[in-house]
Amino acid sequence: MAAVTVRNLSDLTHEALKRRAARHGRSTEAEIRQILEDAIRPAEGMGTALARIGQRLGGSGLKLPRRTTKVSPAEFE
Template sequence: MSSVTVRNIPEATHRALKLRATQHGRSTEAEIRTILENAVRPALGMGTALAAVGQSLGGVTLDLPRDPRAVDAAGFE
């Protein structure tokens, strides 16, 4: 894991971070990690986002019959 040092945080901001961490039952460092992860992580996964786009455009119905034949086991020779 990488490390980041943040300098010159205003005292009021540091106090607010400590209070927020206490309210969530975490250390200040864990709270800052959570805030950063939530800020940069996508809210939805790619598949979920694509499905939502498809639904917003009316969706698509695919009529693909399932192949009833058994699948051969993979060989790793």
């Protein structure tokens, strides 16, 4: 795992981080990790984002019939 050092952090910011960590019941270091993870992780996955966009645009209107036949596995011979 990588390690990061943050220099010249103001006392005010450091104290605010400690208070925030205490509110969430974790160490200051764990709180900083969570803040960084939240900042770079997408809020939703690609499939969810595409479905949301499709719904907002009215969807495709495509009605697919329910499959009534058994699906056979692929043959590779």
